[in-house]
Each structure stands twice: as structure tokens, then as C-alpha cells.
Amino acid sequence: MSTWMRWHGTILILLLLGTGALSLHVGLRLYSPCEVWAALSAPSYSPDDHIIRGLRVPRTAAALVVGAALGVSGLLMQAVLRNPLAEPGLLGVNAGASFAVVFALSVLGVTALPVLSVFALLGAAGAMAGLTVLVVLARGTLTPVSLLLAGVTIAALLNSLTQLLVVTDEGTMEAMLFWLAGGFADRDGLLLWTLSPALLLCIAFTYLSAPALNAMATGDATAHSLGVDTMRLRFIVLGLATFLAALSVLIAGPVGFVGLVAPHVARLMAGIHHGLLLWRTALIGASLACLADVAARRVVVPQEAPVTATLALVGAPVLVSLVRNRQLRAAA
Amino acid sequence: MTVALRFGPPAMLAALTLLATGIGSSWIGPERIVSALAGHGSDTDRIIIWTLRLPRVALAILAGASLALAGLLLQRVVRNSIASPSVLGIVDGAAVGVVVFFWFWSNEANALTVSIHWQPLAATLGAAAFALCVALLARGDIAQPVRLILYGIAMAALAKALVTVFMILGPVYRASQALIWLAGSVHAAHWNDSAMLAGILAVALGILVAAKATVGQMVLDQTTATATGLPRVGTPVCMLALSVVLTAAAVSFAGGIAFVGLIAPNIARALVGLDPLRLICVTPLIGSSLVLAADIAARVIAYPLEVPTGAITALVGAPYFLFLLMRQASHG
Numbered sequence: 001m002s003t004w005m006r007w008h009g010t011i012l013i014l015l016l017l018g019t020g021a022l023s024l025h026v027g028l029r030l031y032s033p034c035e036v037w038a039a040l041s042a043p044s045y046s047p048d049d050h051i052i053r054g055l056r057v058p059r060t061a062a063a064l065v066v067g068a069a070l071g072v073s074g075l076l077m078q079a080v081l082r083n084p085l086a087e088p089g090l091l092g093v094n095a096g097a098s099f100a101v102v103f104a105l106s107v108l109g110v111t112a113l114p115v116l117s118v119f120a121l122l123g124a125a126g127a128m129a130g131l132t133v134l135v136v137l138a139r140g141t142l143t144p145v146s147l148l149l150a151g152v153t154i155a156a157l158l159n160s161l162t163q164l165l166v167v168t169d170e171g172t173m174e175a176m177l178f179w180l181a182g183g184f185a186d187r188d189g190l191l192l193w194t195l196s197p198a199l200l201l202c203i204a205f206t207y208l209s210a211p212a213l214n215a216m217a218t219g220d221a222t223a224h225s226l227g228v229d230t231m232r233l234r235f236i237v238l239g240l241a242t243f244l245a246a247l248s249v250l251i252a253g254p255v256g257f258v259g260l261v262a263p264h265v266a267r268l269m270a271g272i273h274h275g276l277l278l279w280r281t282a283l284i285g286a287s288l289a290c291l292a293d294v295a296a297r298r299v300v301v302p303q304e305a306p307v308t309a310t311l312a313l314v315g316a317p318v319l320v321s322l323v324r325n326r327q328l329r330a331a332a
Numbered sequence: 333m334t335v336a337l338r339f340g341p342p343a344m345l346a347a348l349t350l351l352a353t354g355i356g357s358s359w360i361g362p363e364r365i366v367s368a369l370a371g372h373g374s375d376t377d378r379i380i381i382w383t384l385r386l387p388r389v390a391l392a393i394l395a396g397a398s399l400a401l402a403g404l405l406l407q408r409v410v411r412n413s414i415a416s417p418s419v420l421g422i423v424d425g426a427a428v429g430v431v432v433f434f435w436f437w438s439n440e441a442n443a444l445t446v447s448i449h450w451q452p453l454a455a456t457l458g459a460a461a462f463a464l465c466v467a468l469l470a471r472g473d474i475a476q477p478v479r480l481i482l483y484g485i486a487m488a489a490l491a492k493a494l495v496t497v498f499m500i501l502g503p504v505y506r507a508s509q510a511l512i513w514l515a516g517s518v519h520a521a522h523w524n525d526s527a528m529l530a531g532i533l534a535v536a537l538g539i540l541v542a543a544k545a546t547v548g549q550m551v552l553d554q555t556t557a558t559a560t561g562l563p564r565v566g567t568p569v570c571m572l573a574l575s576v577v578l579t580a581a582a583v584s585f586a587g588g589i590a591f592v593g594l595i596a597p598n599i600a601r602a603l604v605g606l607d608p609l610r611l612i613c614v615t616p617l618i619g620s621s622l623v624l625a626a627d628i629a630a631r632v633i634a635y636p637l638e639v640p641t642g643a644i645t646a647l648v649g650a651p652y653f654l655f656l657l658m659r660q661a662s663h664g
Contacts, residue, residue, distance in 0.1 A: 134654065134658065137658060138658055138661045138662060139662070141661045141662050142661050143478070143661070145478050145479055145482055146478055146657055146660075146661050148482060149478060149481060149482065149485075149657055150654060150657055150658075152485055153650045153653050153654050153657070154650070154654070156590070156646055156650050157646065157647065157650035157651065159646075160590075160642070160643040160644075160646035160647055160650070161643075161647070163639070163640060163643045164633070164634075164639050164643050164647075167634070167637065167638075167639045167640065167643075168633075168634040168637050168639060170637070256489070257489075299497065300497060300500045300501055303500045303501075304500075305496065305497050305500055306496055308493070308496075309492075309493035309494075309496045309497055310493070311493075312489045312490060312492060312493035313490065313493050313494075315489065316486045316487065316489040316490035316493070317486075317490070319482075319485075319486040319489070320469060320483060320486045320487075323479060323482050323483060323486070324469070
């Protein structure tokens with residue numbers, strides 16, 4: 001590792017801390033560092049205290065954790081599908097989890113957190129399985145771009161099913177629409193604090209797969225000769241990616257483009273070594289989600305824009321430039 | 333052409349029209365519809381049919397026909413049956429045009445400072461701007477429709493983000509109107525809308541019938557088409573422009589009804605083959621039937637609630653798109 005690359009790591013950690021701190025200070029009301037520190041260190045029951053401890057802290061935590069999880073999820077999908085465009089949002093995994101959760105809430109009337117988590121996982125896994133079936137049916141003839149189109153179409157299908165469920169259930173419609181819009185503000189605190197450790201553990205766990213992912217990046221044949229069972233690796237890694245995406249959706253609703261942008265920014269810095277890529281992607285994803293959330297609070301003051309919109313404003317141009325990329329062009 | 337093919341599509345459209353006019357909070361039988369249309373029958377029937385049911389039916393028919401024709405043209409320009417206006421960012425571009433229009437031309441009291449009748453023009457300009465962007469991005473990839481569609485998806489994501497931002501910036505009550513309209517529905521139909529759309533559709537149909545030889549030539553591959561005297565750039569650009577105008581007109585009155593422009597031309601081609609004049613006549617009929625059928629389903633599925641028409645067409649269109657994608661992938 002060169003000195004320059006070690007600096008990258010330091011810069012990323014500073015960036016993460018900076019955006020996290022910024023997110024506590026910036027909003028409709030701007031607070032000085034002293035005020036924030038006072039609220040955090042010596043809790044009183046003033047309105048400012050409530051805003052910082054009750055609203056900004058959970059919101060920042062949600063953005064950081066979900067951003068990291070979605071970034072890593074995107075990186076894992078890109079690695080095992082050998083598709084630089086893969087991402088939980090574009091591949092329909094988020095849409096699958098959303099549909100399953102809406103189905104559980106509005107049709108089955110389930111509200112218990114463990115059951116909802118199971119449904120989110122099942123929905124995400126279902127979408128992933130559907131996509132896998134398509135890949136198998138096409139017998140390897142799907143280009144990265146075609147696979148992405150298939151994912152987007154599956155997402156469109158699942159979204160219209162979700163829409164049908166939401167529109168026909170007037171009782172829960174408003175809460176559903178809010179959750180489905182995606183974002184980090186005013187999310188369920190219980191969900192956030194119980195699921196975050198699971199997500200962070202899962203991210204740490206993915207680190208174990210880094211050597212195998214490195215081997216796989218050299219091609220299936222080489223990976224085999226290095227002793228990597230590629231089928232098993234694909235299964236496990238896609239499972240981890242789906243788990244990360246599903247729980248993120250449960251916390252923050254479907255949030256797109258973090259999983260696409262974060263791994264590519266990390267690649268610009270860390271090259272192709274997955275050990276470095278994984279934790280840098282996590283840091284970048286967290287900072288990106290948090291920055292987008294801060295931007296969303298300030299672009300249309302005194303209103304607030306949805307964070308999904310600010311992320312799309314960044315993510316869509318990245319998607320275009322990736323599709324125009326020469327290497328991908330050659331692969332297609 | 334056999335008798336069944338000659339009379340099938342018009343007969344189906346007529347039957348669906350009767351059904352769509354009859355269904356509602358009170359069922360009106362075909363014989364009462366005919367007598368009310370002829371000026372007889374009870375006053376109640378006449379009022380229900382002329383002011384409530386028929387405007388909606390007319391708008392569904394016209395929007396379906398416009399979208400289907402736009403799809404036919406686009407598939408000719410791209411020389412691939414997988415293209416359609418809804419995946420090229422045109423629909424969301426039109427939405428951007430409308431929300432920018434609401435945002436820019438409303439005063440402090442949230443009233444529009446210009447006539448609402450300019451809205452279709454704003455939609456067309458927005459659609460044209462986004463279509464132009466997609467076309468420019470894809471100008472080297474015109475032979476690879478899958479990439480073209482992906483650019484469309486990226487631009488559509490960008491457009492959706494802009495729509496939410498401008499909706500928040502604009503007057504609040506307009507935002508709720510825009511939301512209803514974006515979901516794709518014909519329920520708020522008015523005779524004036526239908527008249528304008530009918531005018532645009534009539535002009536487009538006239539142009540196409542007059543230029544049917546050109547539409548026929550576009551079936552040929554690029555080299556052969558050029559050899560038969562077809563301008564290399566001019567004709568596709570004109571057809572693309574016509575397609576954008578038709579889509580924008582349909583979208584500005586009926587919202588984003590997805591996938592009609594994809595399915596209708598394919599069904600029409602399966603029915604009547606490649607003869608340009610027959611295609612120009614049959615495709616709109618199929619498109620109208622599709623939207624009418626979807627609208628009937630949207631009203632019946634969750635009676636007494638209504639679901640968005642666009643969600644119904646997506647349920648049919650998305651699997652069909654996947655089928656086309658897989659077939660093209662396996663044929664190389």
C-alpha cells in the first residue's frame with residue numbers, strides 16, 4: 001500500500017466524521033458546534049435539545065448505516081455478477097423488499113418487527129431469484145446492460161403491484177407512501193436501533209469474502225484453480241448483498257443509486273483489491289448518503305426535498321457515464 | 333387480409349367502448365347507451381353518459397392511440413421492437429415540463445399567471461428536451477436499442493428527481509394535482525382535452541398516411557433504406573419528433589400510462605404483418621383497446637376504489653418486455 005493510498009483511508013474517515021457532524025448542525029435551523037455539543041453532552045428538555053437528540057441524531061445514524069449497507073451491497077453484486085451497473089435499486093431487489101413489506105402490512109396486517117424483517121428478506125430474495133432465473137434461462141447471453149434492463153423491468157412490475165396494494169388500502173396509505181418515498185428523516189427508531197447492529201455485523205462479515213472475490217475478479221477458471229468454489233461464493237455473496245439491501249429498505253424505504261455510485265468512487269481510489277474496496281465503499285456510501293441528506297434539507301428551504309431526489313441527481317449522470325464507458329462497450 | 337383481421341380490432345374497440353361506458357357506480361346496458369347517444373332515453377342516462385362516462389372513454393381511446401402510434405414510429409427509428417416511448421425518458425420529461433410550468437408561472441397567491449391551456453405545450457417542450465438528451469447520448473449507439481433504453485432510464489431517473497424538487501418549489505395545491513396526474517389516469521377527463529388530443533392525433537395520422545411509403549422503407553436496414561433513397565438523418569429525426577409530440581400530447585392529458593407504446597405495435601405487427609398502411613391503421617386501434625381495457629380493470633379490480641391505469645398496463649407490459657429482452661438476448 002503506498003503512502004498515498006493510506007492517506008485515502010484517513011481522508012475517507014475524516015469525510016465520514018465531517019459529514020456526520022455536518023448533518024447534526026445543518027437543517028432548517030442551523031446550530032453552532034457549541035449548541036450541538038451542549039445538547040449531546042448535557043441533555044436538557046429544551047426544544048433545541050429535542051431537535052438535535054431526537055431528530056438529527058437518529059436521522060444521521062440512519063443515513064450512515066443505510067448508506068454503508070447499500071454501498072457494500074452494490075459492490076458485492078457488481079463483483080459476483082461481473083456487472084459494473086449492478087445495484088440493489090436498479091436490479092429490483094429494493095422493489096422486491098418494498099413489495100413484500102407492503103404486502104405483509106396491508107394484506108396480512110403484520111406489524112411485528114421480526115416478521116416484517118423476514119418478509120423484507122423474502123421479497124428481496126424473491127426479486128434476486130427472479131433475476132437469477134432470467135440469467136440462467138438466457139444461458140449467459142445477457143450482456144451487463146441487458147441484465148440491468150431486466151432488473152429495472154422487474155422493479156417496475158413489483159412497483160406497480162405495490163402501487164395497487166397501497167392505493168386499495170386507504171387506512172395505511174399515507175404511512176405507506178411516506179415509507180415508500182425512501183429517506184432517513186422520521187424513520188422508526190426501534191427499527192433503526194435494532195437493525196443497525198445486524199447491518200454493521202454483516203458488513204464486517206463480508207470482509208471474509210474479500211480474498212475469494214479477488215480471485216474471482218481474475219475469471220471463473222482462474223478462481224477455480226485457486227481453490228474458490230465460484231458457485232458457492234456467488235450464492236453466499238449474493239445472499240449477503242440481498243440481506244444488506246432488504247434490511248436497509250426496512251429502515252429507510254427504497255433508496256437508490258448509493259449502491260451504484262459508492263463502489264465506483266471507491267474503485268477510483270482503491271483499485272481492484274476487494275479488502276480495501278469493501279471498507280472504503282462502506283465509508284463512501286455512508287458519507288454519500290449523509291451528504292445527500294444534508295443537501296436535501298437545504299436545496300428548497302424552507303421545505304425539504306426527498307433524499308432520493310438528490311441521490312438521483314448524482315446517480316443518474318454516473319449511470320450514463322458508466323453505460324458510455326469503453327470497457328463496458330467492449331463487453332457488450 | 334382475412335375478415336377476422338379486418339374487422340377484429342375495430343369490433344373489439346367498439347365492444348370495449350360499450351363496456352367502458354356501461355360500467356360505473358350504476359350499470360347502463362348497451363341498449364340504453366345507444367338510445368342515449370341517439371338523443372333518446374332518460375335525462376339521467378344522457379347526463380351520466382355524456383358528461384361523466386364518455387369524456388373518460390374518449391380520452392382513454394385517444395391517449396391509447398397516440399401512445400401506440402408513437403411506439404410504432406419509435407420502433408421504426410430504432411429498428412427494434414423493444415423500444416417504446418415510456419422507457420425513453422419522454423414521459424418523465426413531459427412531467428418535468430409540466431411541473432416547471434406550474435412553478436414558473438404561478439404568482440405569490442399560487443394562482444397561474446397564464447392560461448392552463450399552455451400546459452400541453454409545456455409538456456411537449458419537456459418531452460422534447462429529454463428526448464433530445466437521450467438521442468444525443470445514444471447517437472453512436474442507435475443500433476443498440478438496449479443501450480438507448482438504458483440512457484432513457486437514467487434520464488427518467490433524473491427527470492423524476494427534478495419533478496419532485498419542482499413540485500416542492502411550486503404551489504402546494506398544484507403539487508397534489510401533479511401527483512394524481514403523474515400516476516397515469518384518465519378519470520379526470522374533460523371534452524376539451526379530448527378535442528385537443530384528437531386534433532393532434534388527426535394531424536399525425538394524416539402525415540403518416542401521406543408518408544406511408546417512407547414508414548415502409550424504415551423497415552429496411554440502414555444501408556438498404558439509404559439505397560432506396562431514404563434520407564439518412566432527416567427521416568428518422570422527423571419520425572422521432574412526431575413520436576415525441578404524440579407521446580407528450582397523450583401524457584399531458586392522461587399521465588404516464590406505461591408500456592402501451594411497447595405492446596400495441598408488436599400486437600399489430602403480429603396481426604397484419606409489415607404493410608405500412610395497415611400498421612398505421614391497426615396500431616392505434618390496438619392501443620386504444622389496451623388503454624380502455626386497462627381503465628375498465630382499474631375501475632373494477634378494487635371497486636369502489638380506483639387504481640391507476642398505468643399500474644395495470646405495467647402489470648401486462650413489464651413481463652412482455654422481459655420476454656422480448658430474453659428473446660433478443662438469445663438470438664444475439
